[in-house]
Amino acid sequence: MISDRISEMKGLMGAGHTEIRAQRSTTRRVGVLKGNVVSNVRSETMGVCARVYRSGVYGFASGAEYSPEAVRDILAAAQRNAEFMDTRVGKGKPALPVIPAQKLTFDPGFTDPEQKKYLDFVLELDAYLEKTYPALASRSVSAYADSMEKLLVTNDGADGYSILPRSYVYVTLTAPTSDGSTVELFTVLGGQDAGCFDKRYTSIEPFKAEIDRLYGDVMRKAEGVYAEAGLRDVILGPNLAGMIAHEAVGHTVEADLVLGGSVAAHLLGKPVASELVTMVDYAHTLSSGKQAPLPVYVDDEGTPASDEVLIKDGILVGYMNSRESAQHFGMEPHGNARAFAFSDEPLIRMRNTGIVPGTSKLEDMIASIDNGYYLTETGNGQADTTGEFMFGVNMGFEIKNGKLGRAIRDTTVSGVAFEMLKSVTALSDDDVWVSSGFCGKKQPMPVGMGGPAFKCKINIGGR
Amino acid sequence: MNDRKLAEYTLEKLEKLGADAAAVSVSHSSTDELNVDGGEFSLMRTLFDTGVSLSVIKNGAKGTAAINQTSKEDIDAACAAAIASAENAKPDEAERIAPFKGKEKFTQGVLVPDVAALYDRIEEFLRDTREQFPKIMMEQFIADYRRESGIYMNTNGTEFELEEGCYGLSSMFSAHEGETAGSFNGADAAFTSLDRAFMDMASHRRLFRESSDSLYPKPVDGKFTGTLIASPDLLSSFMYTVLGNFCSNGTIIDGTSPWLSMLGRQVASKGFTLTSRPLDPEVVCGERFAGGFKSENMTYIEDGVLKGFMLSDYGARKTGFERAKNLSGSFFVEPGTTPLSEIIAGVERGMIVNRFSGGEPAQNGDFSGVAKNSFLVENGKIVGAVNETMINGSFLELMKSVRAISSDTESSGGGVMPWAAFDGVTISGK
Numbered sequence: 001m002i003s004d005r006i007s008e009m010k011g012l013m014g015a016g017h018t019e020i021r022a023q024r025s026t027t028r029r030v031g032v033l034k035g036n037v038v039s040n041v042r043s044e045t046m047g048v049c050a051r052v053y054r055s056g057v058y059g060f061a062s063g064a065e066y067s068p069e070a071v072r073d074i075l076a077a078a079q080r081n082a083e084f085m086d087t088r089v090g091k092g093k094p095a096l097p098v099i100p101a102q103k104l105t106f107d108p109g110f111t112d113p114e115q116k117k118y119l120d121f122v123l124e125l126d127a128y129l130e131k132t133y134p135a136l137a138s139r140s141v142s143a144y145a146d147s148m149e150k151l152l153v154t155n156d157g158a159d160g161y162s163i164l165p166r167s168y169v170y171v172t173l174t175a176p177t178s179d180g181s182t183v184e185l186f187t188v189l190g191g192q193d194a195g196c197f198d199k200r201y202t203s204i205e206p207f208k209a210e211i212d213r214l215y216g217d218v219m220r221k222a223e224g225v226y227a228e229a230g231l232r233d234v235i236l237g238p239n240l241a242g243m244i245a246h247e248a249v250g251h252t253v254e255a256d257l258v259l260g261g262s263v264a265a266h267l268l269g270k271p272v273a274s275e276l277v278t279m280v281d282y283a284h285t286l287s288s289g290k291q292a293p294l295p296v297y298v299d300d301e302g303t304p305a306s307d308e309v310l311i312k313d314g315i316l317v318g319y320m321n322s323r324e325s326a327q328h329f330g331m332e333p334h335g336n337a338r339a340f341a342f343s344d345e346p347l348i349r350m351r352n353t354g355i356v357p358g359t360s361k362l363e364d365m366i367a368s369i370d371n372g373y374y375l376t377e378t379g380n381g382q383a384d385t386t387g388e389f390m391f392g393v394n395m396g397f398e399i400k401n402g403k404l405g406r407a408i409r410d411t412t413v414s415g416v417a418f419e420m421l422k423s424v425t426a427l428s429d430d431d432v433w434v435s436s437g438f439c440g441k442k443q444p445m446p447v448g449m450g451g452p453a454f455k456c457k458i459n460i461g462g463r
Numbered sequence: 464m465n466d467r468k469l470a471e472y473t474l475e476k477l478e479k480l481g482a483d484a485a486a487v488s489v490s491h492s493s494t495d496e497l498n499v500d501g502g503e504f505s506l507m508r509t510l511f512d513t514g515v516s517l518s519v520i521k522n523g524a525k526g527t528a529a530i531n532q533t534s535k536e537d538i539d540a541a542c543a544a545a546i547a548s549a550e551n552a553k554p555d556e557a558e559r560i561a562p563f564k565g566k567e568k569f570t571q572g573v574l575v576p577d578v579a580a581l582y583d584r585i586e587e588f589l590r591d592t593r594e595q596f597p598k599i600m601m602e603q604f605i606a607d608y609r610r611e612s613g614i615y616m617n618t619n620g621t622e623f624e625l626e627e628g629c630y631g632l633s634s635m636f637s638a639h640e641g642e643t644a645g646s647f648n649g650a651d652a653a654f655t656s657l658d659r660a661f662m663d664m665a666s667h668r669r670l671f672r673e674s675s676d677s678l679y680p681k682p683v684d685g686k687f688t689g690t691l692i693a694s695p696d697l698l699s700s701f702m703y704t705v706l707g708n709f710c711s712n713g714t715i716i717d718g719t720s721p722w723l724s725m726l727g728r729q730v731a732s733k734g735f736t737l738t739s740r741p742l743d744p745e746v747v748c749g750e751r752f753a754g755g756f757k758s759e760n761m762t763y764i765e766d767g768v769l770k771g772f773m774l775s776d777y778g779a780r781k782t783g784f785e786r787a788k789n790l791s792g793s794f795f796v797e798p799g800t801t802p803l804s805e806i807i808a809g810v811e812r813g814m815i816v817n818r819f820s821g822g823e824p825a826q827n828g829d830f831s832g833v834a835k836n837s838f839l840v841e842n843g844k845i846v847g848a849v850n851e852t853m854i855n856g857s858f859l860e861l862m863k864s865v866r867a868i869s870s871d872t873e874s875s876g877g878g879v880m881p882w883a884a885f886d887g888v889t890i891s892g893k
Contacts, residue, residue, distance in 0.1 A: 034717045036781065037552045042544045043529035047512070057504060063511040064531045081507040088582060089504045115526070115544070116551040123553065138717035174719055174826065181827040182719045229686055229855060229891035259501035260602030260635075266642040343510050382820045385602070385637045385647045388850060390833045392822020412822040412831040414853060442603070461821075461831030461853040463889055 001163075002151045005068050006048065009075055013155040016082075017053040017096045017323070019301055020075060022046075022066060022151045023342035028197070030118040031142040032126045039142070042115060047342035050078035051301075053324070056091030058082060062343040096323045099157035104298040106162040106284075110147060113198040118143040125169070125204045133215050137182050138174035143167070145197045146446075148340075150300065157302025157323075164294060166446060167197035168436045169207070173214055175222040183409060185218040185377070185394055187211075191436040193293040194446075217377075217395055217407070224407035227396070227462030233372035234413070234458050235365050235399070238432035240378050240391070242449025245279055245353045246439065247381035248389040248417035253310050253318070254336075254348045255325035263387040263418070267316045273421030275314040282307050282352040282448075283335055286433075292352035293435030293448035296335060300346040305335030310353075314421075322348050340443040347442060352435075355451030358427025365426045365455045367402040373460060374399050375413065383417075390414040393460075412461040420456055428453040466491065469533055470616045473517055476542045478618065482519040482549075484560035486755055489533075490514040490613030490625075495578045497585055499604035502593075504585075514613070519545045523554030557780035560617050561755025568624040569751040573655045576608035580657045581630065588661035595662070596671040598638040598678065602647060606632045606661075617755055629748040629876075630654050632661060638674040645678045646850065648818060648836045650696075653747035653876030666695075666873050673817065673836060677848035683814075683839060683892030690813030690866060691854060691888040692806065692840070695873040695880035697816055702737060702794050704824050705858050706763065710771075712778035714826055721827060721859055722769060726784070730769045732865035734799065737764040740878070741791035747876035750791035758789035798881040799868030806867045806884050808843040814890060815840060815882075816854065828858035834890075855889040 006020040013020075024046045031039035048071050049062035059082025061074045122143045129139045145167035152160040172186040189207045190200050236244065249272075251257060252264040259265075264272075273279075280287070283305035284295035296305045301323055310318050319329060325348065326333035337346035366374055374397045381391030392412050398405035433450030464472060466489040477485040491513055498506040515538065516529040526548025528541040585606050592599050610628035615621070631653045638645035650665035662668055693701060709730075714720035722730055731737075740760040741749030750758045754776055762770045772784050779786035807815070814837050821832015834854050838845045869882040 033713060036555060036557075036716060037524070038712065038716070038777075040525060040548050040552050041527045041529070042541075042548060043516075044541075045531045047531065058506040060506060060508040061510070062508075064513045065511075077509050081509055085504060085507045091503070114551075115548040119548075119551045138719050140713075140717075174717070177827075181721065184826055229853060229889065231893055256500060257602070261501075261600040261637050261639050261644050263644045265644075343512060345506060345508065379823050384820070384835070385644050386850070388646065388833065390820050390822070394822070410822060410825040410829055410831070411855075412833070412853065414820075414833045414851065416851065442605075459851060459853065459893070461855045461891065463855060 002149055004151060005066060005071055006151060006153050009071055010153060010155060012072065012075055014079065017156050018050065019152060019154045020048065020050045020071065021300060021342065022048045024149045025341055026112065026147045028115065028118055028145040029142065030122045031140065032122050033140045034138050035126060035130065040115065040119070045341060048074055049342055050075040051345055052078045052082040053096060054082040054086040056093030057085035057089050058345065059085060060345045096156065096327060099302060101158065103159045104304060105160065106295060106297045110163050110165050111196045111198055117198055121201050121204065128204060136173055137176045140172045142170045143197065144170065152298065152300060152302065154302035158298045158304050159302065160298035162297065164194060165196045166194040166435065167200055169201060171211060171214060173218045175218045177222045183218065183221045185214060185221055187214045188436045191434050194435050220407040221395060221409065224409050227373060227408045227411045227460050229460060229462040231457055232460050233369050234460070235369065235374045235453055235455050237374065237376040238428065238430065238451060238453045239434065240375055241355050241451025241454060242434055243378050243381045243391045245355050245451055246350060246447065246449045247383045247391055248420065249279060249310065250350045250353045251383035252387055252417060253320060255319040255321045255329060256348045257385065258319055259325065262385050264316065267418065270316060271314050272316045272418040273311055273314040274424040276358055276424055276427050277311055277314050277421055278356040279311040280307055280309050280354060280356065281320055281336070281350055282354065287356060293433050294352055294446055296351045299335040299337045300339045301337045303333045303335040303337065308334045308336065320348055320350065322346065338445060340445050344443045349441065349445045350439060350447050352448035354431065354433065354449060355427070357429050357431045357452040359429050360426040362428045362453050365428060365453060366399060366404065368455070369399045370401055372399045373397065373408065374404060387417040388414065389417055413458045415458050420458055423457040424454050426455040464533070466612070466614045470614050473515065473538055473542060474616060474618055476539060477517065477519050477546065480542055480546045482521050482546060484520045484618050485517065486560045486615065486617035487517045488514065488613060488615045490611055492609060492611040494607055494609045495576060496605060496607035497582055499585065499589065499601055502589065502601045515541065517541060517545050518560065519549050520558055520560055521546060521549040523556065523558065524549045524552035525558040526552060557777050560619060561621060561776060563619045564621045564755060564757055566622040570626045572627045572629040572748045574610065574626065574628045576628065577657060578608065581606055581608060584657055584661055591660065591662045592671065596675055598640055598675045599636050599671050600639050601634065601636050603635045606630065615752060615755065621755055623752045625751060627748045630657065632665060634665065634667065636674065638678050640678050643678055645674055646835050648674055651875055655747055665875055677836060680848035680850035682851040683849055683890055686889065686891040687812060688887060689890050690810045690884050690886050692810070692813060692815040692882055692884045694815070694817040694882060697819055698796060698880045698883050699794055699878065700819065702796065703792065705862065706773045708824060708826050708828060708858065710763065710773045712775055715772050715774060715784065716778055716781050719826060725769045728769060729767050731764050731767040731862040733767045734868065735764060735767050735865050736797040738762045738795045739789055739791055739793055740795050741789050741793040743793065743795065745874050745879050746793045749793050750789055753790045758791060761788035794878045796868065796880050796883065798870050798872050800870050801867050803869040803871045803882050806869055806882065807840055807845065810840045810843060810884065813840050814838065814849065815845065824858060830858060831855040852890060852892045855891065856887065860887060861885045
C-alpha cells in the first residue's frame with residue numbers, strides 16, 4: 001500500500017482547487033506465440049503529481065521520487081505553472097464550487113503473483129491448443145495484468161484511496177483458408193470484470209468451452225464470405241453494444257469534446273435515439289445491482305462518483321463532466337475526471353458505459369430479418385466530432401430469411417450515431433459487459449462497456 | 464548514484480544473481496508541456512521521470528523488468544524479478560543479449576528549451592488560425608519540449624549514451640459553421656527550432672483549408688471500384704500496417720505472413736521504394752540505438768522488390784532472416800516525378816483520402832473502414848467532400864496497384880512521404 005506522504009501537504013495547498021495524487025501502477029505480461037515465449041515482462045511505475053487551478057487555467061507537475069521533499073517540490077512546481085498560465089492567459093474565471101470533504105475508499109484486495117503463475121498458465125493453455133487443434137495455422141496466448149493504486153488529497157473536495165487490479169488472458173487462433181491465406185479471431189478469457197490473476201486463472205478447465213467456441217468460429221470464418229457493402233439491417237450482438245455506447249455516443253457527450261465542437265453541443269434535450277434507448281455511464285454499480293466491471297468511487301479531482309444518465313428514453317439528457325466543465329455548463333459533476341498514470345492530469349473519461357437492456361429475445365430479433373447480418377465480435381473503434389463512428393467487426397454471420405447463414409470475414413461498420421440510434425427497433429433482455437479494453441484520448445484508460453443485442457440499420461464495409 | 468554507476472550496479476547485481484548475460488538502460492527525462500483545449504490555453508505541465516529497464520538471460524531463457532525508481536532496494540527487487548522471470552520461462556536458443564557493439568555517446572537536438580518562446584508561438588498560432596481560418600475550432604493543441612539523457616550497457620561491453628532534446632506539437636481540430644460540425648483531423652510534428660510559425664508546420668495550412676471546405680460533405684452514391692489517392696499521413700499509416708502485418712516478428716515467426724517467401728521478389732509496383740532512415744537529416748531526434756545495436760538506415764522495398772523484414776534480433780535468430788537495421792519507424796517513400804495535381808487530373812473516379820478510420824486490418828491484409836477528411840474525384844476533378852463512405856480492399860493487392868507517386872512530399876520530423884495513388888479499391892457509400 002502506498003504510504004501517505006501527501007496529507008501533510010494540505011497546509012501548503014493555498015487557495016484555489018489543488019489536488020495531490022500518489023500513484024503506483026503495475027503491469028505483468030507473458031506472451032507465447034506458437035509455443036515461443038515472445039514476452040515475459042514485469043514493469044512498475046510510482047510517482048506523485050499535483051495540479052493547481054487558477055482562474056480558468058491549471059498548473060501540473062509530476063515526478064518519480066516520492067519523498068516529503070519531492071512532494072513539496074512537485075506541489076511548488078505545479079503552483080508556479082498555474083501562476084505562469086494565469087499571468088499570461090488571465091481568464092479571470094471564478095473558483096470551482098467546493099465539494100464537501102470526505103474520504104472514499106475502494107480496496108477489493110490486491111495480490112501480485114510471481115511471474116511463474118502467468119508463465120505456467122499460458123504455457124499449459126498453449127500446449128492444450130497445440131494438442132487439441134492441430135489444424136490451426138498459428139495461435140497466440142497472452143496473460144496480462146495491471147493495477148492502479150491511487151492516494152488522493154484535495155483542498156476543496158473528497159480525498160480518496162483506491163486500488164483497481166485487472167487481469168485477462170487473450171487467445172488468438174489463426175486458421176488457414178482454402179485460398180492459401182489465413183483468418184484470425186481472438187477472445188478474452190474472463191474479460192467481463194476486473195480482478196487479480198491468481199484468483200481468476202487457477203486452471204484452464206473452466207475456459208475450454210469458450211476456446212472450443214472460438215475454434216468453431218474461426219474455422220467457420222475461414223470458409224466465410226465478404227460482407228456485401230452498404231446500408232444493411234443488422235443485429236449487433238451484446239459484445240458490440242458496449243462499443244456503440246462508448247464510441248458512437250460516449251465520446252460525443254464528453255463535455256471537453258462538446259466544448260471542442262462535438263455535434264452533441266446542440267442536441268441536449270432533443271431526441272437522439274429510438275425511445276427504446278436509455279444509456280448510462282455507471283460509476284460503480286449497474287442498474288441490476290451488480291458491481292460495475294471497473295468501479296470508480298471517487299475521481300482524480302475529488303468528486304464522489306455517481307451515475308451519469310446520458311440518454312433517457314431516446315432524449316439526450318446529460319454530458320460527462322469534470323468540475324470545471326460542469327461549472328461551465330451549469331451541471332453537477334459526477335466523477336468522470338480520471339488520470340491514467342502518476343504523470344497524467346485528470347481528463348473527462350468514461351467509466352462503465354452501457355445501454356440498458358430491453359424486452360426482446362435475441363432469437364426473435366434474428367428471425368425478424370430477411371436479409372442482413374448478425375455481428376458478434378469487435379476489436380477497435382473510433383468516433384468523430386460529427387457523430388460519425390466506426391468499429392471493426394471480427395466475427396459475424398449472414399442472416400437469410402430469419403436464419404443464420406455463412407460466416408463473414410473481418411469488416412468494419414459505420415454510421416452517424418444519432419441517426420443510427422433512431423433506427424433501433426429492438427433491444428434484447430440481457431446484457432454483456434467487458435472490461436479488458438483501453439480507451440485512447442491523450443492518455444489510455446481502462447473502461448468498462450456493455451449492453452444488450454440490438455436491431456438497427458448500419459453501414460457495413462465489404463466487397 | 465549517477466546513471467552510469469546505477470547501470471554498472473544493476474549489471475553487477477544481475478551477474479551475482481546468476482545471470483548468464485544482461486543488459487540495462489537507465490534514463491532521466493523532463494518535459495515542459497503547454498495545452499490548449501477548445502481554442503483556449505488550459506494547462507501547463509512539468510514532468511520528471513526516470514526509467515530503468517533490464518533484460519537478463521539465464522539458462523537460455525529471458526526475463527525483463529522495468530521500473531522508474533532508482534533506490535538500491537528498488538533496483539535489487541527489479542533484478543530479482545527479472546531473474547525469476549527468466550528462471551521460469553522456456554529456454555530458447557534465439558534469445559541473447561546483443562554482442563559487443565562498441566562504446567559511443569550520441570547527442571542530438573536542442574538541449575536548452577525556451578518555454579516562454581514556445582508559449583508565444585502557440586499564442587501566434589491560435590491568432591493566425593482565428594484570423595486566417597475562422598471556421599476552424601482547435602479542439603486540442605499540445606506543444607512540448609522533452610529532454611532525455613540515458614545510458615545502455617550490457618555484459619558484453621557495449622555502452623551507448625544518449626543526450627537529446629526536441630520540441631513537439633500535436634493538433635486536433637475541426638471546422639464549424641453555425642450548428643454544423645465537420646470531421647476532426649489532426650497533425651503532429653517534431654522540431655528543434657522555434658524559428659518557424661506553427662501554421663507553416665505539420666501541413667496545418669493545407670489541412671485547415673481542406674477541413675474548412677468539408678463542412679457539407681455527401682456520401683458517395685452506391686458502390687464502385689476506383690482509385691485511392693492516399694495523403695502523406697495516410698500513406699505513412701498504411702506502411703506501418705503493411706510492415707506490421709507482413710514483415711514483423713509475429714507473422715514471420717509463426718509463418719503466416721503472405722510475404723514469408725517473397726524476399727528478393729516483387730511485392731509492390733515498380734517504382735515503389737520504402738526505406739526506414741532514422742539517421743536522415745529530415746528526422747528529428749531519430750533512433751540512434753535499439754536492443755543493444757546501433758541504428759542504421761535500411762531499405763524494406765526497393766523498386767517494388769522486398770529487401771528485408773522488420774525483425775528484432777530475436778526474430779532474426781528465430782527465423783534465420785536478417786535483423787532489421789533499425790526499429791524506428793522513420794519511414795520514407797521515395798517521391799515520384801508527377802505533381803499531385805497531374806495525378807488527380809488523370810483519375811477517372813476515386814477519392815483523395817486523408818485519414819482512415821477502420822477496424823484493425825486482418826493479418827492477411829484485408830482492410831475496410833471509413834474514409835475521413837476525403838474528397839471525391841471524378842473525371843480528373845475534385846468534385847466535393849465525402850462522408851459516410853467506406854473503402855475496402857487488400858493491402859497485398861494495393862501494394863501491387865500503385866498507379867502513381869507524387870513529386871510533392873510532406874515531412875513531420877519523423878519521415879518524408881509523398882501522395883500515392885492506388886487502383887482497384889472498393890468505395891461504397893449509401
